[in-house]
Amino acid sequence: MANTFVDREDINQALETLKNGGLILYPTDTIWGIGCDATNAEAVEKVFALKGRDKSKSMLILLHNDNQLASYVKDIPDVAYELIEATDRPMTIIYSGAKNLAENAIAEDGSIGIRIVDHPFCQQLLQRFRKPIISTSANLSGQPSAANFDEIAGEIKEGVDYVVKFGQQDTAKGKPSIIMKLDPSGKFEFIRK
Template sequence: MVLNINPENPQPRLIHRVVESLKQGGVIAYPTDTTYGIGCDIFNKKGVKKIYQIKHRDPRKPFSFICADLSDVANYAQVSNFAFKTMKRNLPGPYTFVLEATRMVPDLLTTRQKTVGIRIPDNPIALAIVRELGHPLVTTSANVSGEETFNDPSLIDESMGRMLDMVVDGGILLGDPSTVVSLIDDKAEVLRQGSGDTSWIHQL
């Protein structure tokens, strides 16, 4: 099912429909500020396991998730003054920041080292979904692991629609994946260069 949502002013009744699906364990494709993502409620084991199956992904490689804002991040990650200032300067934006997880994060979404990847994308639809849901949304690229990522919702529906409960159409995106930056031990280290500029790291 494809649901068209205004990318700049998401309609609350449509966001509500998306969130109702997520609360029932639904898995959706949705736009971010980089590429389309696949997601579910982080506290719904059925949804998380379904995403692992859709992606054909090794369960030892946990997914990142989207928070609504910086105050929300503190519930799920250890945020030092250094990490807070760094994230405040760059979020919302095309970055995934890796931090130490708190006990709030389900085991399926933490690494062996108990770290998590957290995003606050600059996308009104993604943020509206997370705010309405009341807690984070799993995020991973809209593709099977190792295969082409689709940024056209009609192509996502064509290739993966039968495996998803809903494709949220927020228009065609042209971005690269997010830039992944570790902030562990108060050191900024680029783990993957993507859409986000990293020249600021040398100024820290």
């Protein structure tokens, strides 16, 4: 990541958009994402509509630290904290028993994918917003994920309410996170390495 300076006005605009139920296009610790308030069902619905995504496919949420997990997951196995601590790559963990989130953000089986972010813009935005943010790849459903800002389709850029300025010049190719499913018993399996 070339620049780690986060412009206050950029954060404020993204924050206002989220608070008003809008969609943002923003950089994450993996690839660019479409985001909204993960507790606002109408906002989540807009994300599905913009992507043309099947509603049976769940989305993931971002949190800024693992202390927040208990607010959104009923039972967190101790191994979850060890896995988060041990990884040196962005990792999304799918937990059973999601709670306090928009119903349409939660998978049909009651699970939710959560990633604790390590990204200057996301960290500050999540700390100030004080709620989880939806994160789904900035592409139309069925199309390849955009590896950087320049690869994002025009209809996605035009379909959101605010496009974050931070990271737009970064030409590095982002990669999706590791995905792991974690059972309440502590048993886990990799879904994507």
